[in-house]
Amino acid sequence: xxxxxxxxxxxxxxxxRELLMDGHQTTDWARRADVFSVSAxxxxxxxxxxTVALADTVARSGSSWxxxxxxxxxxxxxxxxxxxxxxxxATRSERIALLVLLGMAIYVVKILNSPRYFVGYDEFLHWxxxxxxxxxxxxxxxxxxxxxxxxxxxxxxxxxxxxxxTGLSVxxxxxxxxxxxxxxxxxxxxxxxxxxxxxxxVAGVATAVYFTCPQFLFFDAAYGYExxxxxxxxxxxxxxxxxxxxxxxxxxxxxxxxxxxLAAMVVTHHVTAFLLVITLLLLATFAVxxxxxxxxLWLWGIALIATGFVLLWRxxxxxxxxxxxxxxVSGALSGVVDLVSGQGVSRQLFHGYAxxxxxxxxxxxxxxxxxxxxxxxxxxxxHILRTRRFDALTVVFAVGxxxxxxxxxxxxxxxxxxxxxxxxxxxxxxxxxxxxxxxxAARARRFNTAWVVALVSISGVLLYGGVVTGxxxxxxxxxxxxxxxxxxxxxxxxxxAASWAASSLGPGNRIAADRINTLLMATYGDQLPVATxxxxxxxxxxFFSRELTPYERGLLRRGSVPYLVVDYRLTRxxxxxxxxxxxxxxxxxxxxxxxxxxxxxKFDRMQGASRVFDSGNIVIFDIKDVARxx
Amino acid sequence: MLLAVGDAxxxxxxxxxxxxxxxxxxxxxxxxxxxxVLAVVELxxxxxxxxxxxxxxxxxxxxxxxxxxxxxxxxxxxxxxxxLLLVPAISMVIxxxxxxxxxxxxxxxxxxxxxxxxxxxxxxxxxxxxxxERHEQVGKHPHRDSAAPLGAASDTGWRIxxxxxxxxxxxxxxxxxxxxxxxxxxxxxxxxGFTQLWALPGRGALxxxxxxxxxxxxxxxxxxxxxxxxxxxxxxxxxxxxPGQAWQSTQPVTNAGEVEVRLxxxxxxxxxRHVRLRVGRGGG
Numbered sequence: 002x003x004x005x006x007x008x009x010x011x012x013x014x015x016x017x018r019e020l021l022m023d024g025h026q027t028t029d030w031a032r033r034a035d036v037f038s039v040s041a042x043x044x045x046x047x048x049x050x051x052t053v054a055l056a057d058t059v060a061r062s063g064s065s066w067x068x069x070x071x072x073x074x075x076x077x078x079x080x081x082x083x084x085x086x087x088x089x090x091a092t093r094s095e096r097i098a099l100l101v102l103l104g105m106a107i108y109v110v111k112i113l114n115s116p117r118y119f120v121g122y123d124e125f126l127h128w129x130x131x132x133x134x135x136x137x138x139x140x141x142x143x144x145x146x147x148x149x150x151x152x153x154x155x156x157x158x159x160x161x162x163x164x165x166x167t168g169l170s171v172x173x174x175x176x177x178x179x180x181x182x183x184x185x186x187x188x189x190x191x192x193x194x195x196x197x198x199x200x201x202x203v204a205g206v207a208t209a210v211y212f213t214c215p216q217f218l219f220f221d222a223a224y225g226y227e228x229x230x231x232x233x234x235x236x237x238x239x240x241x242x243x244x245x246x247x248x249x250x251x252x253x254x255x256x257x258x259x260x261x262x263l264a265a266m267v268v269t270h271h272v273t274a275f276l277l278v279i280t281l282l283l284l285a286t287f288a289v290x291x292x293x294x295x296x297x298l299w300l301w302g303i304a305l306i307a308t309g310f311v312l313l314w315r316x317x318x319x320x321x322x323x324x325x326x327x328x329x330v331s332g333a334l335s336g337v338v339d340l341v342s343g344q345g346v347s348r349q350l351f352h353g354y355a356x357x358x359x360x361x362x363x364x365x366x367x368x369x370x371x372x373x374x375x376x377x378x379x380x381x382x383x384h385i386l387r388t389r390r391f392d393a394l395t396v397v398f399a400v401g402x403x404x405x406x407x408x409x410x411x412x413x414x415x416x417x418x419x420x421x422x423x424x425x426x427x428x429x430x431x432x433x434x435x436x437x438x439x440x441x442a443a444r445a446r447r448f449n450t451a452w453v454v455a456l457v458s459i460s461g462v463l464l465y466g467g468v469v470t471g472x473x474x475x476x477x478x479x480x481x482x483x484x485x486x487x488x489x490x491x492x493x494x495x496x497x498a499a500s501w502a503a504s505s506l507g508p509g510n511r512i513a514a515d516r517i518n519t520l521l522m523a524t525y526g527d528q529l530p531v532a533t534x535x536x537x538x539x540x541x542x543x544f545f546s547r548e549l550t551p552y553e554r555g556l557l558r559r560g561s562v563p564y565l566v567v568d569y570r571l572t573r574x575x576x577x578x579x580x581x582x583x584x585x586x587x588x589x590x591x592x593x594x595x596x597x598x599x600x601x602x603k604f605d606r607m608q609g610a611s612r613v614f615d616s617g618n619i620v621i622f623d624i625k626d627v628a629r630x631x
Numbered sequence: 632m633l634l635a636v637g638d639a640x641x642x643x644x645x646x647x648x649x650x651x652x653x654x655x656x657x658x659x660x661x662x663x664x665x666x667x668v669l670a671v672v673e674l675x676x677x678x679x680x681x682x683x684x685x686x687x688x689x690x691x692x693x694x695x696x697x698x699x700x701x702x703x704x705x706x707x708x709x710x711x712x713x714x715l716l717l718v719p720a721i722s723m724v725i726x727x728x729x730x731x732x733x734x735x736x737x738x739x740x741x742x743x744x745x746x747x748x749x750x751x752x753x754x755x756x757x758x759x760x761x762x763x764e765r766h767e768q769v770g771k772h773p774h775r776d777s778a779a780p781l782g783a784a785s786d787t788g789w790r791i792x793x794x795x796x797x798x799x800x801x802x803x804x805x806x807x808x809x810x811x812x813x814x815x816x817x818x819x820x821x822x823x824g825f826t827q828l829w830a831l832p833g834r835g836a837l838x839x840x841x842x843x844x845x846x847x848x849x850x851x852x853x854x855x856x857x858x859x860x861x862x863x864x865x866x867x868x869x870x871x872x873x874p875g876q877a878w879q880s881t882q883p884v885t886n887a888g889e890v891e892v893r894l895x896x897x898x899x900x901x902x903x904r905h906v907r908l909r910v911g912r913g914g915g
Contacts, residue, residue: 040799047806054810058817097712109807113814138739140730158730158740159692159723162749165742166676167688181693181719188716229723236720243713254704258717261700265724268731482822494825497847501827505843611908616827623908 035095042082042099046106049077054113060478067478072465078106079464084457086205096205097191104187104212108180111222114479118172118496120488123225125520126150131157131171132524135164141318145530146523152319155269156229175224183222186232189239194434196242197394200441207437213370213463214429215471221426230270231426234277236262241284241303242394245296259303267310271322274314276427278307280397288393300393329420336414348415353473354590355484355575363469370466371409373459378402378432380439387442401431415590422471475577484595485576490517498566498619499526505614506564513540513557514566515581518619522566531560532583541582547599549607554627563625565604570618572598662761669695669753676746691749697722699756706763725752824848824874828894828904833881840890840910843879846872853897861888869897884910 052074060067082103085091091099114120119128126147133142134157144150150157156178163174190211195204211217221228240259247255267274281304288300315322339345351359351367359367384390385399405428411417440456468477476488483489499521502512508527519530533539540560543553544567571581572595579590601620604610609626672695675687697718701709709717729748730740738744825847833839846852851873858866870878884890887910894904 036796037799040796040803043803044799044806047803047810050810051806051813054813054817057814061817094711101715106807109810113810115818116811116814117818134740138741138744140734140740154730155727158727161740162726162730162745163688163692165688165740165745166692166749167685168681168742169685169688177689177693178723181723185716185720185723188712189720192712192716233720233724236716239716251705251707254706257704258701258721261724261728262720265727268727479818492822493847497825497827497845501829501845505829505831609909612906613831613908614827614829615904615906617825617904 035092035098038085038091039095039098039102042085043102045081046078046102049074049079050106050109050113052077053110057113057479060480063481067480068474071478075110075464075468076461078103078110080457080461083209083460084453086209087453087456087460089202091205093201096201097188100191100205100208101184101187103209104183105180107212107218108183108222111219112176114219115488115491118491119175119224119524120479120491121219121223121225122487122520123220124175124223125524127156127225128171128175129523130154131160131164131175132527134158134161135171144523146519146532149271149319149322149325150226152322153226153268153270155233155265156224156226159229172224179222179224179228182229182232186221186235189232189235190430190433193235193239193242194437196239196246197392197398197434198438198441202444203434203437203441206440207433209460210436210463211429211433213460213467214425214433215370215422215467216426216429217471218468219472219476220423226270227273227426230266230273233262233266233269234273235430237266237277237307238280238394241281241300244299256299256303260306263303263307264310267307267314268318271319271326272423273427274307274311278304278311280401281307283400284393284397287396291391291393291396329416333411333414333417333420336417337410340410340413345414348413348418350412353577354579354592355486355577359469360474363474366462366466367470368466369462370470373463373466374432374436375406377436377439378405380442381435381437382439384438384442385435390438398431398434401428402435404428405432416584425471473577482570483577484570484574485516485578485581487517487578489577491521494616494618495521495568496525498614498616498621499524499528501614502526502528502564502621510564511560511562512564512566513543513560513562515544515568515571516576516578516583518566518568528564531562533560539583539585541586544582545587545596545600547597547603549603557624557628560628562628563623565610565622565624567601567604567620567622568618569598569601569620571596572601662757662764665695665699665757665760666754669750669757673746673750676742691746691753692726693719693722695722695753696725696749696756699753699760700725702760703756703763706767725749824850824852826852826854826872826894826904828892828906830890830892830906830908832908832910838884838887838910840882840884840892840908841879842882842892843877844870844872844894845877846874848872848874850874854903855895855897855900857893857895858882859891859893860884860886862891 053071054074056067056070056074059070082099086096086099086103119125126144127150129146130142130144130150133144133151134140134154140154140158141151156175159178160171160175163169163177164171167174169177187208191204191208194207195201198204198207214221221231237259240255240262244252244255244259263277266277281300285297285300285304288297292300336345351364353359381402382399385395404424408421408424408428411421444452475483475486480489482492495518499518502510502522503526506528510528511531512522512526512528513531514522519532522528523530531540538556538559540556540562543549543556543565546553574595575592579592580586581592581596583589604620604622604624605612607622607624607627609624611623612620613623614621668690672687672691675683676691679687697720700721701714701717705713705717726749729745729752733740733744733748738748827843827845827847829843831841833841840858842856842858844854844856851871853869853871856866856868856870857864865884866882868880872878882890889907889909891907892905893902895901896903
């Protein structure tokens with residue numbers, strides 16, 4: 002208690018009455034109050050989940066009421082819990098219980114989007130790797146839709162373990178694994194923030210602020226490697242903060258509790274591993290100047306071990322990771338350079354590729370999210386400077402948070418926008434901490450009901466703004482089929498066509514298809530989708546021309562493609578994500594009209610092609626003779 | 632009596648020793664219990680019925696290895712949040728590293744191998760815990776709470792009294808389950824119905840065509856199938872399919888040529904689906 006009180010005094014946070022509540026010692030009546038408030042808020046969250054489930058159900062038939070219902074449910078979950086977390090009366094145990102409740106309820110919101118099967122684009126990519134591991138019992142089998150995925154199989158290994166041990170499907174096992182990862186993430190975030198700040202209040206607020214990160218609701222709850230690697234990386238940082246407080250022989254165990262998750266994280270996700278190595282090197286560097294004792298050498302040791310793990314894994318298994326990461330990173334950077342030098346055209350923000358533009362409320366909320374975040378971040382930096390909190394971890398957080406405003410330019414480039422959004426999950430770890438410190442400085446001066454209400458209201462704006470910043474409005478809920486819109490394009494006819502391919506054509510046929518049917522054929526269909534026939538030579542042009550020219554026949558021959566999937570729905574709408582096939586297709590991100598029907602009808606006239614499957618929208622052609630040059 | 636008359640420091644020393652002994656005894660008991668739990672879990676995974684296997688599998692995959700390894704690496708009594716963090720986290724870490732080791736040893740990631748490997752890790756961990764505890768019981772005093780953040784141990788454990796809180800928690804659990812049920816039922820296909828028609832070359836016999844129809848219409852549907860070779864109709868058949876029902880047939884074809892299959896919806900007769908393929912020399 003003394004430590005906590007001291008830490009809070011150092012921060013200028015503590016007041017006499019709140020020391021008891023803000024710290025760790027609780028009285029019996031406080032515990033009873035804890036249990037009651039957590040139970041009541043859990044019941045409210047349960048009602049919120051029911052509302053979200055009903056909203057998603059009506060959304061599937063395209064009801065315009067879905068969005069208000071959905072947000073009513075989300076706010077039923079969010080507002081009462083954050084209100085209690087912000088209040089100074091809440092005890093540490095209560096804060097932790099409420100954060101776990103809030104974070105897991107938000108995870109259930111993601112599950113409710115599709116409780117029966119995967120619908121996220123990245124989920125299909127990793128599902129294929131997991132299915133391959135379960136089917137063959139071996140690692141590193143090639144994945145035709147995400148070749149780098151088998152080189153980082155941590156998530157899929159954990160899923161395979163649960164699938165084999167329980168007999169559950171990969172979908173259910175994967176949902177359990179990501180759920181456990183979500184629990185790890187919530188607790189690791191809280192304990193990390195608490196150890197760095199020395200305050201349960203700051204840790205609680207920082208963790209809640211992190212929940213408003215645009216990637217938190219959907220992307221980092223999806224079945225993808227980042228959903229596990231980020232919690233493991235946070236566990237490593239949490240372990241480092243813990244190890245600094247351990248003395249004597251216990252340091253060996255505490256160090257192993259860092260190295261084990263570090264090793265597992267390195268084999269789970271490349272970007273997280275690289276960013277963690279950078280963070281650890283920064284931490285060790287700052288520790289040389291700011292920390293004392295043997296911590297400095299020890300931190301360098303951890304940083305070098307992490308670097309060694311990453312290099313070793315790249316050398317042994319993931320040799321092509323740089324080739325995989327280079328195009329998006331260089332594309333984003335060259336976009337920024339072009340933009341700054343005036344040679345490039347700025348990407349139009351809030352522009353819809355196919356449908357109406359982003360609703361005005363979402364635009365407003367998105368700007369409000371950015372403005373509030375930057376303002377509170379500035380408050381946090383000022384607080385760190387004013388109170389001279391210059392321990393290594395705090396300084397690393399303060400420096401890391403700079404990446405948030407620095408990445409702003411990326412949003413104005415086509416390829417950089419996705420990169421910037423993806424980076425938010427990492428950048429928000431220090432950002433949330435700095436914001437909480439900034440808010441704590443204000444709390445020290447004023448703490449009344451109006452202030453609490455204002456703070457909770459702002460948090461609601463952050464939640465809404467964060468979600469609409471990270472997800473297009475049409476992707477927040479399920480709904481009727483949309484063309485090339487990832488989760489909104491996964492429906493029964495496509496799944497059924499892919500299942501037919503698995504049972505009737507047999508597994509492992511090379512097959513060319515659009516972006517969505519590629520996913521379905523690779524997973525439900527167990528086929529080998531062909532996207533490219535050489536370095537950066539895609540097969541997409543085959544689907545766009547009105548006549549099959551010798552060049553396109555050559556593409557099919559070079560790709561040895563025996564089957565083509567044609568989805569006539571692509572001729573009826575522009576693609577909601579800007580592309581039908583891939584980034585290299587003709588007119589990518591600039592389509593003015595849908596693919597002409599004649600471009601697909603040409604396959605019916607193609608000599609040597611057989612139309613072997615027809616389900617109305619989806620037609621499959623057998624073009625073995627064409628691919629052989631016949 | 633001695634304690635009552637002794638000085639304060641001696642009282643504290645004796646009390647600490649008693650706590651240490653009690654701790655060691657309890658921990659020793661939990662090792663034996665842990666071994667029993669592990670045995671039950673292993674048997675349930677390998678031979679148990681589905682629901683029990685699920686519980687046992689989750690226990691071995693996400694709880695037991697982490698519980699034991701955490702006990703070894705952090706023998707001090709961890710506070711609740713840290714325990715809740717480390718147990719699933721270290722379990723998953725162990726699963727990932729075990730998977731890599733199994734693969735490197737050319738052992739397939741099958742149910743048996745996972746159960747044996749994670750069971751071995753847990754059993755080895757339990758043996759180490761037992762040894763460490765014997766060691767501590769003999770001479771060493773456990774360093775309690777040395778890593779617990781900021782005196783957190785005093786904030787562990789909630790006592791639930793009365794019926795209101797359990798009732799509210801039950802409401803929360805029921806509401807969450809209800810939400811999942813509503814969500815799962817809502818995800819049943821509710822779009823337009825569709826029907827699949829396919830035709831593939833016969834297996835082995837070049838002069839045959841395998842035909843199939845699968846109805847995903849919303850109601851029972853009647854169809855007429857017309858088969859023609861090089862424009863000459865060679866067969867026709869009427870079928871009725873319920874939603875989800877399939878029809879398959881093999882159509883013999885005497886001459887090489889282009890086989891065209893048309894599916895018509897009844898009543899009406901408009902062509903609903905059509906496929907075509909070449910059979911015989913150079914076809915299919």
